[in-house]
Amino acid sequence: MATGLEIITDKDQMRKWSRDMRAKGKTIGLVPTMGYLHEGHISLIKEAQKHTNLIVVSIYVNPGQFSPSEDLSTYPSDFQGDIDKLKVLPVDVVFHPYNLYDYGNIESESKCNDPISSGSGSESGRSGVVSCVEDRKLGHETWVRVERLENGMCGKSRPVFFRGVATVVTKLFNIVEPDVAVFGKKDYQQWRIIRRMVRDLDFAVHVIGSEIVRDADGLAMSSRNVRLSPKERERALSINRSLSRAKLAAENGQNSCRDLKDLVTQALLEAGGIIDYAEIVDQESLEAVEEIRSPVVFCVAARFGAVRLIDNMEINV
Amino acid sequence: MATGLEIITDKDQMRKWSRDMRAKGKTIGLVPTMGYLHEGHISLIKEAQKHTNLIVVSIYVNPGQFSPSEDLSTYPSDFQGDIDKLKVLPVDVVFHPYNLYDYGNIESESKCNDPISSGSGSESGRSGVVSCVEDRKLGHETWVRVERLENGMCGKSRPVFFRGVATVVTKLFNIVEPDVAVFGKKDYQQWRIIRRMVRDLDFAVHVIGSEIVRDADGLAMSSRNVRLSPKERERALSINRSLSRAKLAAENGQNSCRDLKDLVTQALLEAGGIIDYAEIVDQESLEAVEEIRSPVVFCVAARFGAVRLIDNMEINV
Numbered sequence: 001m002a003t004g005l006e007i008i009t010d011k012d013q014m015r016k017w018s019r020d021m022r023a024k025g026k027t028i029g030l031v032p033t034m035g036y037l038h039e040g041h042i043s044l045i046k047e048a049q050k051h052t053n054l055i056v057v058s059i060y061v062n063p064g065q066f067s068p069s070e071d072l073s074t075y076p077s078d079f080q081g082d083i084d085k086l087k088v089l090p091v092d093v094v095f096h097p098y099n100l101y102d103y104g105n106i107e108s109e110s111k112c113n114d115p116i117s118s119g120s121g122s123e124s125g126r127s128g129v130v131s132c133v134e135d136r137k138l139g140h141e142t143w144v145r146v147e148r149l150e151n152g153m154c155g156k157s158r159p160v161f162f163r164g165v166a167t168v169v170t171k172l173f174n175i176v177e178p179d180v181a182v183f184g185k186k187d188y189q190q191w192r193i194i195r196r197m198v199r200d201l202d203f204a205v206h207v208i209g210s211e212i213v214r215d216a217d218g219l220a221m222s223s224r225n226v227r228l229s230p231k232e233r234e235r236a237l238s239i240n241r242s243l244s245r246a247k248l249a250a251e252n253g254q255n256s257c258r259d260l261k262d263l264v265t266q267a268l269l270e271a272g273g274i275i276d277y278a279e280i281v282d283q284e285s286l287e288a289v290e291e292i293r294s295p296v297v298f299c300v301a302a303r304f305g306a307v308r309l310i311d312n313m314e315i316n317v
Numbered sequence: 318m319a320t321g322l323e324i325i326t327d328k329d330q331m332r333k334w335s336r337d338m339r340a341k342g343k344t345i346g347l348v349p350t351m352g353y354l355h356e357g358h359i360s361l362i363k364e365a366q367k368h369t370n371l372i373v374v375s376i377y378v379n380p381g382q383f384s385p386s387e388d389l390s391t392y393p394s395d396f397q398g399d400i401d402k403l404k405v406l407p408v409d410v411v412f413h414p415y416n417l418y419d420y421g422n423i424e425s426e427s428k429c430n431d432p433i434s435s436g437s438g439s440e441s442g443r444s445g446v447v448s449c450v451e452d453r454k455l456g457h458e459t460w461v462r463v464e465r466l467e468n469g470m471c472g473k474s475r476p477v478f479f480r481g482v483a484t485v486v487t488k489l490f491n492i493v494e495p496d497v498a499v500f501g502k503k504d505y506q507q508w509r510i511i512r513r514m515v516r517d518l519d520f521a522v523h524v525i526g527s528e529i530v531r532d533a534d535g536l537a538m539s540s541r542n543v544r545l546s547p548k549e550r551e552r553a554l555s556i557n558r559s560l561s562r563a564k565l566a567a568e569n570g571q572n573s574c575r576d577l578k579d580l581v582t583q584a585l586l587e588a589g590g591i592i593d594y595a596e597i598v599d600q601e602s603l604e605a606v607e608e609i610r611s612p613v614v615f616c617v618a619a620r621f622g623a624v625r626l627i628d629n630m631e632i633n634v
Contacts, residue, residue, distance in 0.1 A: 011519060015521055023340065100519075101517075103516055140517050141463055141465045141466065141513065141517060142461065142462065142463045142464070142483070142513060142514045142516075142517030142518055143461075143462050143464060144459065144460075144461055144462075144518075145459065145460050145461075145462060146458055146459045147459070147460060148458045149458065166459070167518070170518050170519075171518055171519045174518055174519040174520050174521060177521075196458065196459060197459045199420055200418075200420075200457050200458065200459035201459055201461075201484070201487050201488055201491055202417075202487075202488045202491040202492050203491050204332055204491060204494075
């Protein structure tokens with residue numbers, strides 16, 4: 001149990017802490033989060049603990065991965081509750097920056113989620129996508145793109161998402177300078193993208209994927225689950241239930257992805273879900289496959305009410 | 318004078334050297350080069366020496382910043398000559414990797430500069446640009462984009478160039494982990510892009526811009542100058558001569574950029590140069606200005622024979 005949990009908000013102070021600790025021979029694990037911590041996050045911390053002496057948990061809701069039309073302003077947060085949870089864990093530092101994109105030269109105040117200013121797009125550069133960072137006119141213009149892996153699945157419906165994730169993780173790696181970083185495999189595409197980015201940009205960070213944590217009813221834990229009504233939650237269980245059935249069918253020899261996807265999409269539609277995608281893809285390349293002949297992952301994104309949920313199951317046949 | 322110049326080709330060995338030195342309290346300066354060293358590079362090394370205890374010079378011709386139609390295969394090189402020059406300087410390590418984009422999973426051999434395979438574009442992702450890295454099918458797919466600064470001037474005629482530069486510099490920063498990096502202001506746009514990237518991605522590297530070094534006749538030093546015939550070289554002097562005249566005129570009160578640009582373009586055309594661009598831009602934003610009212614830089618790119626040359630002069634009125 002940690003005796004003194006330190007909260008650091010300043011970038012330079014955070015880096016100094018890490019360098020002081022490294023100079024003392026310590027290794028540092030980073031668990032990046034957007035806060036509103038649940039058992040899933042706790043499992044990431046426990047995973048990190050296996051690999052390093054010290055643990056930094058970052059809590060930062062990253063505007064770079066939200067488009068102006070998405071739920072940045074309503075993303076759940078409870079900083080004091082998060083701290084209470086972390087205090088009883090072996091966490092050494094909470095890195096909680098106010099704004100990672102503020103370089104002391106803000107052109108105007110935040111306007112994200114303001115329908116008048118949203119989507120003006122004047123700052124979008126060549127890529128044609130705009131996040132809440134451009135929308136706030138903070139002057140930030142450098143983005144890390146993982147050009148193939150970012151295209152499919154969540155990248156299709158959320159064009160700024162992975163660019164924002166890869167960029168903020170780069171920033172966090174450069175500020176915290178960890179030896180190990182742990183990401184949840186619930187965000188499977190994100191985890192693969194971060195691993196590819198680390199390889200391609202030669203980061204000295206070992207990236208670990210941590211298994212999905214589910215509630216007793218099987219729903220994959222997510223900070224967004226809190227926004228589901230009891231009825232929506234019951235209907236959302238169709239995701240993990242149908243994925244489990246598909247996985248079992250595949251393990252029993254059903255290798256037609258079309259049939260397996262039919263099984264899942266039918267269950268989701270019957271439960272009133274609005275499907276964003278249901279895809280069976282190669283675990284490494286994330287390219288869609290038609291027949292299961294090597295390790296794949298079945299990934300789903302669907303909305304129940306106003307809440308977009310994602311889940312996945314690896315199928316290793 | 319350095320007693321033992323160490324040549325390191327392996328990424329992990331390079332990083333280990335840097336970390337060992339940092340643990341001993343040393344600071345490290347990085348001078349990234351593509352080799353074929355001249356007095357301009359030497360001045361970068363001397364600048365780095367003012368700021369750090371130890372100096373790493375990287376020599377790596379980066380395929381990520383060349384398009385398949387550019388001069389990667391004919392870029393001049395003389396590794397032994399470079400080492401001879403560095404041996405008598407206070408340089409501690411030459412980092413000379415064979416291939417920074419080889420992750421042990423090469424799909425096929427290099428085909429860059431092979432007209433049959435060039436420009437197939439199948440690996441280009443969303444950005445619509447292809448470098449010799451995609452062309453070689455090395456599997457690398459992560460790119461750092463500085464979305465506004467990369468658009469103008471050299472970015473217009475060389476669409477993969479700054480993406481490749483920002484990416485390889487990110488890799489070098491992550492491998493060498495320097496405290497200071499020195500870039501030549503001859504590549505003015507590149508220098509501004511690296512500074513912006515360092516700010517936006519929170520790299521713990523202090524970037525220093527080093528002044529242009531010119532030959533006795535005024536030509537800005539460049540590894541490509543060796544490919545100019547004596548006659549072409551004489552004609553290429555029109556670049557620095559006309560830029561000097563424009564600078565003087567501006568300092569004497571001429572603030573119309575149109576007139577100043579006319580002065581330079583006319584001189585270049587008369588000398589038989591083929592102008593890529595001649596632009597007067599804000600020193601920070603690199604946006605074109607019409608009247609000089611704040612610090613600007615006059616940037617020129619022009620071809621003489623087969624050789625594309627760039628040069629610039631800052632005008633601080």
